[in-house]
Amino acid sequence: MELILASASPRRRELMGYFGLPFTIIPAPGPEAPPKEAEGEAGRTAWYLSLKKARQVAQAHPEALVIGADTVVGINGQVLGKPRDEADARRMLRMLSGREHQVYTGVSLVRYGVYPHVDSYSDTRMETTRVFFREMTDAEIDAYVATGESMDKAGAYGYQGRAGMYVERIEGDYYNVVGLPLCLLGKMLAEAGVKLY
Secondary structure (H helix, E strand, O other): OOEEEOOOOHHHHHHHHOOOOOOEEOOOOOOOOOOHHHOOOHHHHHHHHHHHHHHHHHHHOOOOEEEEEEEEEEEOOEEEOOOOOHHHHHHHHHHHOOOEEEEEEEEEEEEEOOOOOOEEEEEEEEEEEEEEEOOOOHHHHHHHHHOOOOOOOHHHOOOOOHHHHHEEEEEOOHHHHHOOOHHHHHHHHHHOOOOOO
């Protein structure tokens, strides 16, 4: 069975490689905008966008099993996606400093059959991890943003990179914070009939 990862994320590409399965990278073409009913709800936003990405790619690749994923950060009812610019990244990091937040990743598997736009297989699930940041000074925030590491990541930080020094602890799946919850995805792939070993 052909596997396609509908993501341009280098982190997801690396994590997907841990399964040891052949797969193709085909990023979803559409904008990452949630529907009105999901706005302001981090979990629903990630769930919806992961399914949207998988369906967009599956439409052009029938019979392939397409994996879509989307990660967002939620804090006090606010959704933090990727920052628009450095000022937005600094704003997000100030919000996270010294506080707990949640990282949500929606994961979707979609396969279209012979009928276009009709799922012959569809499964979407959610992983949530609690993340606790230590207090960051303005100088630390400025220095971190200046590295450029925050610009393509939900919540403006990469736990697997330099931002790891600001995370006191997490509760939940580490790989979820990086962008692809491996345990959840492994279960989903196995249930979809993919031989992992």
